[in-house]
Amino acid sequence: MLFHVKMDVAVPRDLDPDERARLVGTEKERALELQRAGTWVHLWRIVGQYSNISIFDVDSTDELHEILWSLPLFPFMRVQVTPLAQHPSALAAQP
Amino acid sequence: MLFHVKMDVAVPRDLDPDERARLVGTEKERALELQRAGTWVHLWRIVGQYSNISIFDVDSTDELHEILWSLPLFPFMRVQVTPLAQHPSALAAQP
Amino acid sequence: MLFHVKMDVAVPRDLDPDERARLVGTEKERALELQRAGTWVHLWRIVGQYSNISIFDVDSTDELHEILWSLPLFPFMRVQVTPLAQHPSALAAQP
Amino acid sequence: MLFHVKMDVAVPRDLDPDERARLVGTEKERALELQRAGTWVHLWRIVGQYSNISIFDVDSTDELHEILWSLPLFPFMRVQVTPLAQHPSALAAQP
């Protein structure tokens, strides 16, 4: 089940640089892990912004919330979730 | 080069039903053709709306505009285009 | 899996009165049927508006889209869907 | 009498961690107490956000305001209240 997620990141200027580096690093590790697991299906940067557009494939809304809520940079993100359905004109929907 | 495209469709109520059926049909054919060609990479329905979220892979902004402008339902669409870049945490960006 | 759905209805003035009555009637039948099936869990009117706030319990986003898209009044609705998760302070989440 | 309430929480980063833990804890206790009393009828998390959607059943607007205003996390919340009425297609409205 797919969800479209937009994340806007705003790390506070006064965050300790080491803490910041640690958060960005663990965020990246987590993103790679979830991509390898097939959960974080797509991850794109929006040009000119500290934002991404992502597609998640999860079994439930609880699972998706748990994933997003526990992202290392979550406290500094604005997150918008849009549920997706199969489009009747998508290749995958053709008989 | 990837672009994120959101299309909201509003076909007028008073459109001739045959014309409507013809437009929806040719729109679907065109969507399938562009998907098979690898240009319309993803096509998802937004749950509860006559809208889709799509990813296009094109060589230029002119090519993308030409594709969107010539969609059969284009006169009845509101289209928003967001340019995408590779995300440093995407699997494809790893060495 | 729960989804919060807001529906704003705007039936065109020039719709044939019989057609309007038929649509409103079948919409109500469908709403009752889905409530009895446990899919349309809650249905409230927003005071002063031809709008409702609803909670749906579905197995997938595809199922939810299918339900909304096939509502008799769907062509005259603006629909916004918000995915819900269990709240850690909800009674149901307590051990 | 039902009211739809959306609460967006933004606890300041520099709040003392003990104070934060105390506030979150008493907020949860208060939420459970009001749910057990039948006042806070529903409490859901919005996926990907530090926000909830709630339904309150109160006797008056004064009672609702008193409840919301005295929530431990109220100073860090943005609250939007929408009054609800019985929907004519709701099961409970059928004769």
Added chain:
Amino acid sequence: MLFHVKMDVAVPRDLDPDERARLVGTEKERALELQRAGTWVHLWRIVGQYSNISIFDVDSTDELHEILWSLPLFPFMRVQVTPLAQHPSALAAQP
């Protein structure tokens, strides 16, 4: 129990003039009747707009919805309802 209601009116240009006059007339009669009954407590025009700001005193949200929904001009109104509570600095709140 008080509610703040803003009504924006947009009567369609092509409404039959007699029907329009009849609706405006019965709307006025209804407004006067509800004011005399103490339900429609205040009714002000917003300068430069076909809009009003009103205060209603009702026993329930169902009662308020019933009143608004049955106003003769309701089909041509956009209505926004804001629940009010006693303000601690209001004269009426002083011991």
Added chain:
Amino acid sequence: MLFHVKMDVAVPRDLDPDERARLVGTEKERALELQRAGTWVHLWRIVGQYSNISIFDVDSTDELHEILWSLPLFPFMRVQVTPLAQHPSALAAQP
């Protein structure tokens, strides 16, 4: 001459508690004084918000600005003013 005023208050967290108490206290005194003088005609709390909706009766826009600008909590308020006129369906407008 009546004006509709909405005030949203946001007192900074780091304001000295004594200063805060002093400001809230003098704000209340001033509100009561203006109500007794017949200038601040109505004062209601918006449910769930640190906001009020007020009606002022003044002789001029200069008088209204002077009153608002000199409120003790003004530096922490967002204020929106809407000029009102007599509504032709108001009881007071009837011959």
Added chain:
Amino acid sequence: MLFHVKMDVAVPRDLDPDERARLVGTEKERALELQRAGTWVHLWRIVGQYSNISIFDVDSTDELHEILWSLPLFPFMRVQVTPLAQHPSALAAQP
């Protein structure tokens, strides 16, 4: 007493051309008359829009509403009114 008024005009395409010419003509006459009377103090066109920004000098909000409401093009206008006060740095405010 000064008020800032923004008027956006949208005359329907299907208005009878003679009626349109008549309305635009009487609107202009009325505007000139009110300017000569010192009531409509300033009248500017917003570049690139069928809109104007105006300053009115009136004795009351009722007077202003009456003027705006009776403008020949009022049914095709969106009007926004902002009350003005003397600015302490204005030349006219200097002793």
Added chain:
Amino acid sequence: MLFHVKMDVAVPRDLDPDERARLVGTEKERALELQRAGTWVHLWRIVGQYSNISIFDVDSTDELHEILWSLPLFPFMRVQVTPLAQHPSALAAQP
């Protein structure tokens, strides 16, 4: 003196096709004429929209308004004008 102008075009569906063709044709002629005159300095299409972003070089705001107002498609446009100044980091601003 440069101005940034965004034009969104929405030609009504029921416009006579010949009239539409005539308007689009004369609009193009006028655009070319103004470009050749050095007044309409830049003209770009926004990808996926019936909109353009333009830069005009004019001697006065009256001149700009006259140009925009008399465009053949003006009645079907939404126009937003932003005045520009020389940027201190622009090449042309370097000594």
Added chain:
Amino acid sequence: MLFHVKMDVAVPRDLDPDERARLVGTEKERALELQRAGTWVHLWRIVGQYSNISIFDVDSTDELHEILWSLPLFPFMRVQVTPLAQHPSALAAQP
């Protein structure tokens, strides 16, 4: 050439009081000087807000930007500029 300018001022709470007084004082001096020069043609306070609406008469957009950018309070302002043209119904436009 006239421009409509709206300035919203938000001086930070923690600005040194002497610095604040100095800035407000020099801002006023500059405003008076520009009014006497005929450049800052009108300056009004918006009722209930730390904002003004102004009309400037300048020879170029560069001149206007230079004036606004160098206002003592500019770093604490949000500024919106709207270019104005002569209105065909203005007294000054009559032959």
Added chain:
Amino acid sequence: MLFHVKMDVAVPRDLDPDERARLVGTEKERALELQRAGTWVHLWRIVGQYSNISIFDVDSTDELHEILWSLPLFPFMRVQVTPLAQHPSALAAQP
């Protein structure tokens, strides 16, 4: 391939003045370098704002993102990117 970019700058008040001067200086150097390279094709100031409107000519969205992301003032900017295509009425599009 052209992109329209709007940058709004908000340098924090408490940034060290030397650091600020260094950032503004290197930003200008970078802007000049990219203009000389033909990448940053146009750079205009929006009148009355610490904002610019720019046109970039790049080979890919990745290149554009890299340029914007590495601007010295990027951490203090809000950036909006709009992809452009050739307009059929542009001089350059004529045969």
